[in-house]
Amino acid sequence: MNCSKFLSGVGVGVAVGAALAMSLSPKPRCIKRSPAGRALKAMTEVMDHVADAMGL
8 A cells, every 4th residue: 555645545534524524513603592502501600610619
């Protein structure tokens, strides 16, 4: 196997994977309005309060 062909294949795979991930990832405003987004926000606030109480 030729090393340059392997590296070019890896590069193309990484580029395609990154483009696919960016196109499929939800927009930030959609996350905040969804029930899962609200639950995530509430959980983050709880974790912040617990960390403050523990002095972290």
